Structures are given as C-alpha cells and as structure tokens.
Amino acid sequence: MPTLPQIEPTEVTGETASLLAEVKKNMGAVPNLVKVMTNSPAVLKGWLALSGALSGGDLPRGVRERLAIAAAEFNGCEYCLSAHTYVAGKVAKIEAGELEAARDAKSADPRAAALLALSDAIIRGRGKVDGTVLADARAAGVTDGEIVEVVGNLALNVLTNFLNNVADTDNEWPLVTPHAH
Incomplete structure (x- = not known):
C-alpha cells in the first residue's frame, strides 16, 4: 500500500500539468513514480532536468x-x-x-x-x-x-x-x- 499519494495529471494545473504532459508525450504515459514525485514539483523538475541532461551525456x-x-x-x-x-x-x-x-x-x-x-x-x-x-x-x-x-x-x-x-x-x-x- 503506497505511503505517499500518486497524484493524477488531471489533479494538477499550471507548470506541473505542463511537465506531466511532457512526460506523457515522451513516455506514452505518466509512470507511478512520476505521480509520486508530483507531491513536490521541485523534485519533479529536478528529476526531469537531471534525467534529461544525463540522457544527452556520453554514456549510451x-x-x-x-x-x-x-x-x-x-x-x-x-x-x-x-x-x-x-x-x-x-x-x-x-x-x-x-x-x-x-x-x-x-x-x-x-x-x-x-x-x-x-x-x-x-x-x-x-x-x-x-x-x-x-x-x-x-x-x-x-x-x-x-x-x-x-x-x-x-x-x-x-x-x-x-x-x-x-x-x-x-x-x-x-x-x-x-x-x-
């Protein structure tokens, strides 16, 4: 049983909604991990930024x-x-x-x-x-x-x-x- 809520994209607005729409566009869906991260838009933004930056790095x-x-x-x-x-x-x-x-x-x-x-x-x-x-x-x-x-x-x-x-x-x-x- 989850100890933190998994926030659905339909429950948020503004920048957070835009970030989740981008996740859905890139991944085909919003994974439950991302729904948990949505409890803290700062963590969600940080994860997306670091993940995106590292995907453009030298490691395949x-x-x-x-x-x-x-x-x-x-x-x-x-x-x-x-x-x-x-x-x-x-x-x-x-x-x-x-x-x-x-x-x-x-x-x-x-x-x-x-x-x-x-x-x-x-x-x-x-x-x-x-x-x-x-x-x-x-x-x-x-x-x-x-x-x-x-x-x-x-x-x-x-x-x-x-x-x-x-x-x-x-x-x-x-x-x-x-x-x-």
Whole structure:
C-alpha cells in the first residue's frame, strides 16, 4: 500500500500539468513514480532536468540502463528494478543474460563492465573509492567525464530508488524482485 499519494495529471494545473504532459508525450504515459514525485514539483523538475541532461551525456542508454539496474538491485528497489529491466530489454534491446548480469554490476561487454564496476564501488563506498578503482576504470578507457556521469547517474538512481522505497510506489511494470542480500 503506497505511503505517499500518486497524484493524477488531471489533479494538477499550471507548470506541473505542463511537465506531466511532457512526460506523457515522451513516455506514452505518466509512470507511478512520476505521480509520486508530483507531491513536490521541485523534485519533479529536478528529476526531469537531471534525467534529461544525463540522457544527452556520453554514456549510451544501454549503459545507463545497466547502471540503473545495478543501483536498484543494490538499494532493493523493486519498482526501479522492474522499470529499468523492462526499458533496458524492450527499448535499449539488451539481452536477458546481460540484464541479469547487470543486477550484480557485471557485463560481458568490457566497457560496460568497467563502468558497472566503477558504479558499484562508488555506491558501496558511499562515494569514497580507492585510487585503484579509478585507475582500473581509466585503464579500461573510461574518461574523466564518464566518471562524473557515473556519479550523476548514481545520484539520479538513488533519488528514485529511495523515493520508491519510501513511497512503496504501485508497480505497473512486469515484476522483477531484488535478490535477497
């Protein structure tokens, strides 16, 4: 049972209504997560701005989706794990084995594996990482800009993971349950 209301687009006006109309145009619907965010137009605007900015960054969508899956698994966010697994498979066309590997911050693709390992070290270390972690990422060809984008994607994913965990958001995606840790 949700602990925060999921506000329907028909219940808002002004700038918030315009933002939700844009979400619906881009996504085909307003996801329940966004309906929860609508409780705070400031959070909704911030999420949209950061999400939009990162989608124009150097990390390709398939990598960003894998990072989101790994973060959702680590943070035990069933909603985000379900949503990003669906989007990664259906939109980014990532195969099932790679989706499952991403849950453990792994990939058969060496570049994606390096970025996932970096992200995993950052989230587990709460932002503090040993110099060898950065050296390993750089040795795999990860640029300084990409390192910063990994941190940005983590911030975005932690926001949504934590909000969904607090709100117990109704999951409208095909269910993917986090592994027991």
